Amino acid sequence: MTFLEYLETRQEHLLELTIEHIVIVVEAIVIATVIGLVLGILTYQTRRPREIVLAITGTFLTIPSLALFGLFIVWIGLGTAPVLIALVMYALLPIVRNTIVGLREVDPSVVESAQGMGMNRVQRLLRIELPLAWPVVIAGMRVSTLVVLGIAAIGAYINGPGLGNDIFTGLARIGTSTAVYVVLGGMLGILILAVLFDLLYVLIFRLTTSRGLR
């Protein structure tokens, strides 16, 4: 059996795992973006809180994923929930960081003129600062997505969803005839997803960023 033949016989199974993978990655990114934006907005103007937030989210990213998942078995148990929490933790840093950088890079004279025209704090944030920081935030989301796509695979170690399941299954059966194909199938799915997500971000950027900023 060739690899292509293998893919053909397992298409439905692979598609199912791919969809699971997409769902958990999208969920993690959406939650991380909401948390990241809130943390970024709350801290970008004050030095100490900003440093603390960046230090903590930075530390998350350095924890080996296998170790974190292992600890989560003890604290939370098996399944989707601990995987999702871990993925959100890994996705936070690029998003928080870019939110802070994006907001801090907004030209102060633009904000001053907005204030001078009578925009209150919330109006300034929603109408001026966030739209101007948005391209930078999107770049952060894009990095987080790539990071999380790979780490999500490890989630299968604690019975998480997605393509990681085939990778672990295959690795456990190394030596049998199709084991390598099983592992490669899962990896290929993740690679294809990485390319597709990248294209998706190009599209999102086009749709959500003002022509005046491109």
Added chain:
Amino acid sequence: MNESTNGPAKIRLENLVKRFPGQAKPAVDSLSMEIPEGEIVILVGPSGCGKTTTMKMINRLIEPTSGRIFLEDEDVTKVDADQLRRRIGYVIQQIGLFPHMTIAQNIATVPRMLGWKRDRIAARVDELLETVGMDPATYRGRYPKELSGGQRQRIGVARAMSADPDVMLMDEPFGAIDPITRDRLQNEFLRLQAEMKKTIIFVTHDIDEAIKMGDRIAILREGSHIAQFDTPEQILVHPADDFVADFIGRGASLKRLGLSRVHDIELSEWPTVREDASRSEALRVIEGSDKSSALVLDSANRPRRWVAAEHLRRAGEEPLGSIGLPTDAVVQPHATLSDALNEMLTARYSCAIVVGNDGAYLGIVDIDTINDAMRSMRSVERGRMRDRLIGEDDHATEVGE
């Protein structure tokens, strides 16, 4: 310092103080002044004198430490700052256009916050674009990055005027623009202001800009202390003290030339001849004058050529309109004496030809004309000054009795 102002005060500052934390001296130290309605009042002074801080306290971008601000006799020191700012136009040097919004959206910012109807906003945007000389159909959908520096500045001014505020604050609005464009924008703005009659507070560090733009100039020293608050003419002729004199710098006379216009002075004569006249007639005109050339005018009295005696003596049958030298250095009556002088310096016969709006010859300006004008201005000022001193003496005696 307590120079009486003609119009009613539009803005009144009362003992305004701003003390920034960690600074020994207050940035603004008990400033009181009245800004008359419909005038451009310039705050000018060396950097760090507190002029920008003073201006930003008026729309409360900087909250005063103490003192009060009155806008049309209403104490606005404690009112809602955002509401206050929507009533006051604000233009800064960096302009601060919103790069992610179109020109129309930029201009519509304040009207939108004030809850105007859509079609009223759209009409207002087009009207303002016309006002600042930009075609609405071409520009309303563009983004700031697609405009030149001068155009952005125009939009900045249009945006500040969008809700038709009575009062405008301008912080070095033409500071970041190349000199030629700056000059044009300043002139445009003065023309606009002649119609709008808004009350404008204008901050600059450039005394020349102050003299050009101001109906009244407040020269500030450290701590926003007023060194002199007066009309540009008075400041140039009678600087209150050495600080003001230093700040104006040398060349106060040259600066005065920028305040008088050609139509304010008596023009000199130059021999003229019609272009259909004969050569001998032209020669007679020149010989009958103390000049070495005549100015050839066409049938509508427009200056055409300079013709000197040697051109006429040279052989040839061409009409007067095609011999001699082309006319240079032509100015209009609303040009300043400084413009005229500038033209004159490069002109062939050391004089500037003055023509009316229809291009018809009115007379010439030469160095003697300007000299006479300056001398008579000085004697008028001296006379006014003397009258005032005598008046004060009378008053003093009355009080004494």
